[in-house]
Amino acid sequence: MNYLDAILLMCFRIFNGDRSRSAIYHLLTGKKISQTIQDAHLYGISNLFQTMPAMSRSDFDKSCQNIIEQKLILQKEDRHYILTEKGDKSASVFFKNHPFPRCLEGWKYHDRAQIFWKRLSLLVQTLSYTIHGESRFYPVQRDPDIQRWVRSAFQELGPDRKKKTLRLYDELIQLCSDSRFPDNPDFLIQRLTGYEKIGWTAEQLAAHFQIDSAEVHFRFLNILHYVMAEIDNAHKRYPILHSMQQDLLKKQLIFTSSTEKTFQLMASCRSIPKIAKERKLKESTIEDHIIEIALMSPAFAVEEFVPQTLQEKIWKAASNSNNKKMRELKQAVPEASFFQIRLVLVTRGREDGKWKKYYTENSVLHPSEKARKK
Amino acid sequence: MLPTGSGKSLCYQMPSYLLNIQVLIVSPLLSLMQDQVEQIKYRGEKSVIALNSFLPYKEKVQALHNLRQFRFIFISPEMLVLPEVKKALASCLIRLFVVDEAHCISQWGPDFRPDYMLLGEVKKQLGSPVTLALTATATQKIRSDIRTALKLSSPAEWVYSVNRPNIALNVKQIDSFQQKIEILKEYMRTISSPGIVYFSSKRLADELAAEMHQHLDRQIASYHAGLDTEQRILIQQQFLNDQLDWIFATSAFGMGVNKENIRTVIHFHMPSSMESFVQEIGRAGRDGKKSVSILLYLKGDEKITGNLLELENLSLRQINEYKKIRQETVNQKVVEEKAGISEIQYRVLNYFEKHENHKNWEENVFRLMSDRLRERKEQLTQMTFYATSPTCRRRLVIESFNEREFSSKAHCCDVCGLNLEDFSTEDKGAGSAAQSWEKRLARLLLV
Numbered sequence: 001m002n003y004l005d006a007i008l009l010m011c012f013r014i015f016n017g018d019r020s021r022s023a024i025y026h027l028l029t030g031k032k033i034s035q036t037i038q039d040a041h042l043y044g045i046s047n048l049f050q051t052m053p054a055m056s057r058s059d060f061d062k063s064c065q066n067i068i069e070q071k072l073i074l075q076k077e078d079r080h081y082i083l084t085e086k087g088d089k090s091a092s093v094f095f096k097n098h099p100f101p102r103c104l105e106g107w108k109y110h111d112r113a114q115i116f117w118k119r120l121s122l123l124v125q126t127l128s129y130t131i132h133g134e135s136r137f138y139p140v141q142r143d144p145d146i147q148r149w150v151r152s153a154f155q156e157l158g159p160d161r162k163k164k165t166l167r168l169y170d171e172l173i174q175l176c177s178d179s180r181f182p183d184n185p186d187f188l189i190q191r192l193t194g195y196e197k198i199g200w201t202a203e204q205l206a207a208h209f210q211i212d213s214a215e216v217h218f219r220f221l222n223i224l225h226y227v228m229a230e231i232d233n234a235h236k237r238y239p240i241l242h243s244m245q246q247d248l249l250k251k252q253l254i255f256t257s258s259t260e261k262t263f264q265l266m267a268s269c270r271s272i273p274k275i276a277k278e279r280k281l282k283e284s285t286i287e288d289h290i291i292e293i294a295l296m297s298p299a300f301a302v303e304e305f306v307p308q309t310l311q312e313k314i315w316k317a318a319s320n321s322n323n324k325k326m327r328e329l330k331q332a333v334p335e336a337s338f339f340q341i342r343l344v345l346v347t348r349g350r351e352d353g354k355w356k357k358y359y360t361e362n363s364v365l366h367p368s369e370k371a372r373k374k
Numbered sequence: 375m376l377p378t379g380s381g382k383s384l385c386y387q388m389p390s391y392l393l394n395i396q397v398l399i400v401s402p403l404l405s406l407m408q409d410q411v412e413q414i415k416y417r418g419e420k421s422v423i424a425l426n427s428f429l430p431y432k433e434k435v436q437a438l439h440n441l442r443q444f445r446f447i448f449i450s451p452e453m454l455v456l457p458e459v460k461k462a463l464a465s466c467l468i469r470l471f472v473v474d475e476a477h478c479i480s481q482w483g484p485d486f487r488p489d490y491m492l493l494g495e496v497k498k499q500l501g502s503p504v505t506l507a508l509t510a511t512a513t514q515k516i517r518s519d520i521r522t523a524l525k526l527s528s529p530a531e532w533v534y535s536v537n538r539p540n541i542a543l544n545v546k547q548i549d550s551f552q553q554k555i556e557i558l559k560e561y562m563r564t565i566s567s568p569g570i571v572y573f574s575s576k577r578l579a580d581e582l583a584a585e586m587h588q589h590l591d592r593q594i595a596s597y598h599a600g601l602d603t604e605q606r607i608l609i610q611q612q613f614l615n616d617q618l619d620w621i622f623a624t625s626a627f628g629m630g631v632n633k634e635n636i637r638t639v640i641h642f643h644m645p646s647s648m649e650s651f652v653q654e655i656g657r658a659g660r661d662g663k664k665s666v667s668i669l670l671y672l673k674g675d676e677k678i679t680g681n682l683l684e685l686e687n688l689s690l691r692q693i694n695e696y697k698k699i700r701q702e703t704v705n706q707k708v709v710e711e712k713a714g715i716s717e718i719q720y721r722v723l724n725y726f727e728k729h730e731n732h733k734n735w736e737e738n739v740f741r742l743m744s745d746r747l748r749e750r751k752e753q754l755t756q757m758t759f760y761a762t763s764p765t766c767r768r769r770l771v772i773e774s775f776n777e778r779e780f781s782s783k784a785h786c787c788d789v790c791g792l793n794l795e796d797f798s799t800e801d802k803g804a805g806s807a808a809q810s811w812e813k814r815l816a817r818l819l820l821v
Contacts, residue, residue, distance in 0.1 A: 054602060128818045138412055138614075140607055144433050169819040176811065189811035194818035198611045201604075204595065207587055208808065 001070070001094055003215035004063050007048070009072060009091040013083045014043050017076040025060045028052040030110065032256075034288050037295055041346040046107035051221055053110075098215060101222035103182050105229065113224045116245045118143060121192055121199070122150045123244070127165045128194025130154075140193045153244075168240050175227065175238065182226045187219045255292060262289040270304055272339075287339040294347055302347050306340045314344040375509050375517070375533045378653070379634075379660035382508045383410065386472045390445055395469035398500070399448045402478045402487055404428060405599075405606070407448050409630025410474075414446060421445035425453050438462040451489035454496055468500050473524065475629070476507035477649065480519040488725030494525035505529075510656055511536060511649040514776050536652050536775045540659045541667055542785035542792050543767040545760070548672040555582065557670065558642060562592050565666070566799040567619040569638035572645070572654055574679070576600055576624050582642075583622035593804045596622040619803040628654065634661040638797065641669045644761060646679050647753035648774040651760070664785065666797045671761040679754055687747045688719055690740045696723050697736060766790055 011024040019039060026036040030050020040046040067073050072087030083091075122141040129137045139147060157164045176185035186205070193199040202220070206213040228245070235242040255263055258281075265275050272290070276283045294300040302311060310333075317332040318341075329341050336344075376382050390397045401407040404426050411424045423437050423444045441447065441462045453459055473479070479490045497505055507520050507529075521529060548554045558571065573579040576598045583596035595618055597609050612618045614633055621627060625645075639658045645651040651669075659665030695713040703709060710720050723739065732738035760770045767787035772780045785792050809817070 124818060131819070131821050136416055136418070138416060138607075138611055140604070140611070142408065142412075142603065142607070144430070165819055169815060172815055172819075173812070176815075185811045189815050192814075192818060193608070193611070196615065197814075197817060198608055198615050198617055201595070201608050203584075203605070207584065208806075 001067070001072075001090055002063075002212045003098060003218060004052075004059075004212075005067050005072075006091055006094040006098070007214075007218065008063055008067060009083060009087055009094075011045065011048065012067075012073050012081050013088065013091065014045050015039075017080045017082040018043075020079040021064055021081060022079070025055075025057065028060075029055055030106070034292055038291060038342065038346050040107060041295060042342075047104045049106035050110040051104060051106045051218070098211075099183055099219060099222075101218045103222045103226035103229065104218075105225045109225045109228045112245055112248045113221070113228050115146070115248060116228065117224055118146045119149055119153075119244050120241075122146055123153060124168070125193045126150055126154055127161065127168065131162060131165050132195040134195060137195075140199070164240065171238050171241050175230065175241070178230075180230075181223075183219050183223050185223075187216065188223050188227075191220070255289075255296065258285075259289040259292050262286055263293055266290075266293070284339075287342075290339075291342055291346060294343060300347070302343060306336070306344055310336055310340065311344050311348075314341055315348055318345060318348075375512055375531075375536075377534060377536065377538060378510045378656035379632075380534070382474075382510070383413075385508065386470060386506055387414070387446070389470055393469070396442075396444070396467055397446050397470045397472060398463070398466075398468045398503075399446065399472040399474055400451055400454060400490075400493060401448055401474045402451060402490065403475070403629060404450065406475070406630040407450065409610075411446075411448055413630075413632060419445065422448070424448040425459065426450040427453070442466050451487060451493065455489055455492060460499065463500065468503050471497055471500060471503045471505045473505070473507045473520075476509045476520050476524075477512040477516050479507075479523045480512075480516040488721055491523050491725070491729075494523050497524060511652045511775070513649065513774070516649075535772065535777055535780065537768065537772050537777070537780045537782075538656060538659065539781055539783045540662055541655055541665045542783075542797070543655075543667050543771070543787040544792055544794060545669045545671050545767065545788060548670055551672065554642065554670050554672055558582070558640070559586060559590065561638075561640065561668065562586055562590050562594065562620060564798045565640075565668070565794070566637035566797050566801070567592070567803060568613065568616060568633070568636055569620050569640060570628060570636060570654075570657060571620060571622045571640040571642055573622060573624060574643040574645075574682075578642070579622040579624060583620075586620075591803065592619045593617060593806065594620045594622060597627045598624045617804050617807070625650065625654065628657045631657065632660075633657075635663070636660070637663075637665050639665075639667050641667075644669065644671060644675045644679060644757055646683070646750065646757065648756055648760065648771065649753075651757060652771060652775075664783075664797070666785075666794070668794075669761055675761075676754055676758040680751065683747060683750050683754065686716070686719065688715065688723070688740070688743050690736065692719075693723065693736045693739050693743075696720075700727070764789060 007028075008024065011027065012021075015023065023036065023039055026033070027040055027045065027048055028051055030036075030053050037049075040049045064073075067087065068075075068081075070086075070090075071084055072090055073081040074084050076082050118141045122139055125137065125140055129135065141147065141150075154161075172189070175181070176189065186209075190205060191199045191201075200208070202213050202216045206216045209216075227241070231238045231242045231245070261279065262275060265278060269275060269278075272283055272286050276286045279286070290305070294302065306314070314329065314333050314336055317329055320332075326338060326341060330336070330338060333341070376385075386397050386399060389395065399410075401410065407424050407426060408428070411422055414422045421444050423441075423446070425434070425437065425447065426449070429437065437444075438458060439462070442465055447466070447468075449459070473490075473493060478487050479493065497503070505524055505526065507524060507526075509516075509520075512520065517531070517533075520526075546557060548557065571579075573582075579596045579598060583594050586592070587594040593612075595609050595612065597606065601609070609618070609621070610627075610631060613621050614631070616635075636658045639655045641651070641654070645654060655667035658667060692713055692715055696709065696715065699709050699712045706720060709715075710717065715723070722743070726735075726739045726742070730738060730742075756774055760767060760774075763770065766789050768780060768782055768790075772778070782790075785796060788794075
């Protein structure tokens, strides 16, 4: 079993046959459709959202085939699978011997972390060449937006460059030496390129540590998401690193264009039927938009659509049953609409995080992950 | 026609500065174009743009709007026929029109690029500026194809010899596939690096690179179109920076790589034509120093390539099928799937659909395709002859380009008595240079 197989087992375990395997593919590649986004939150695995954006469907199917043949998952109905006992055990054993990516926050950080990494790698390269007295080099990032950002950041540093380079060095040392740093810093630092020293590829790191490249990928991403959270929380300790993604925080909420129109109308009107009429769309479509908006904006006020007491009732019912099938919930709370149930589930689900729960269970068994680090 | 590394890009960059003119360069491969642009930027020139499918939409709109301001405009042939691009080009004053890797114009090339055949028309629309077609390898036939396609009536031609006296030519006869791998392993340790090993299979390049990297004390990485951009840039730069001893690559690697000190080029599989072969070995010894080309030949290797050619060929049934399905849908993916044809095959048929108005279209296309197959098989036969004949290999190379005279140094080829030991090395290679992350970070950011 390889790392990707283990991640897939986790997903099958959590969906527990409620969703087809395509839902897992869409989750990992980060397909931005409301079904996938809702599932991610409903089942508490938005952490994994878009963590394998480049995975091809055929690689995914191959991995699925592999765990089916090993009888780790079992087909429940057409293309819906549940974990077998053997599968459950294998996943637990696997994550005893391999680090569990507990810092992943795919939904929250994926885009930001990608841009942050590109900027960081190009800025480090630029500064490294500069302090070694070389102004010409082949940039490791070719994306024009990234190059533009680094160029202006570099110019802003002005004559202070040398001092700032030293400070960036200090910040990176501080970051990686922190006792809470989740993994071996090699997975981050060895990928950096600079003067006369080109960074390692994921494949090369995999060969060096004799692990598979999916593991390198997840461990790198895990570190990156940890870093994002860390510089969010302790931005005073990391002024330079923080400044490298500050503008991304302010970025406006980006909705699909139809949702955007609904969002604008919502500023003056909270009535779904009125908005639907105004937009000449079905009410259910507007409801989908509102769910999307609720997911994207932390400031969204659920109580405007579901009274507080009803929210509690829905949530209690949802917590009682392991299964989050809509129909069952609707029977338990007949006074709530499907829309209200969905809205409560996706917004509450945000703090749920079955993914983390699984990790905590496991880390109780094996708290010494640090000790196993290379 | 200039051999690799002898300054083809100088031929269009210098005139631009001397005469202060705008230059349009058509380049067939995206990665090659990126490399060329990076190299121009590296020397400090900022007025350069690459118009290709990599360019984000926003950037493209902006670039097209300001197109007049660029000194060097690189463009892919597919892009060149788009209406919005044509319109933007009309606002420019292109005084030099360059077609790079011009051998791709020939429809007999392995990677058929129909848009390349429309360049003559494009040239006219640009007001027929001075036109420069560049290539490292083109037989007489291909050179004549280039003249026709670009509508050049009596062009001045500079044809330099394909012979590179500092590259020794060696063919190693092999008895089994297993032995091929064993010998390659041995060469990795004993033959001078840095070097490139060419494979026709991406998977094999990957697997062998991983295995040999692990078991030999050599730095080996694979490079092919399947890697993402960031990894490709890193591998390429590691190689330039002498951090790698060997690159295991498909033919995707090498065109735009300006590395002077490549000592050895090994072919694990036989290329499909003399042109590809000469292109690929030409990446060795750009510094003029002693280098070597080694072709590992296992009897029957040509059959694998031959079978691939047969597979690429279109049957009359497929052509009929294509015609039928095209009447129902214009969706390329659907047509490819339903007619059971590849992307390249689709390109070929699509081109013929637009440009062949024969009464019996299907049969006519089938005949053209069969001609193409025959031509490519002849090229393969020529390549096989190179590997198997007891004739001086250098002579075979230059004769396939219709040259007669050639000079050679002491190290000519195995037929003339070359000793591979002259190319062996005691060198320990680049070494892994693994260091702790703390040291690494200090090395990057502290002086």
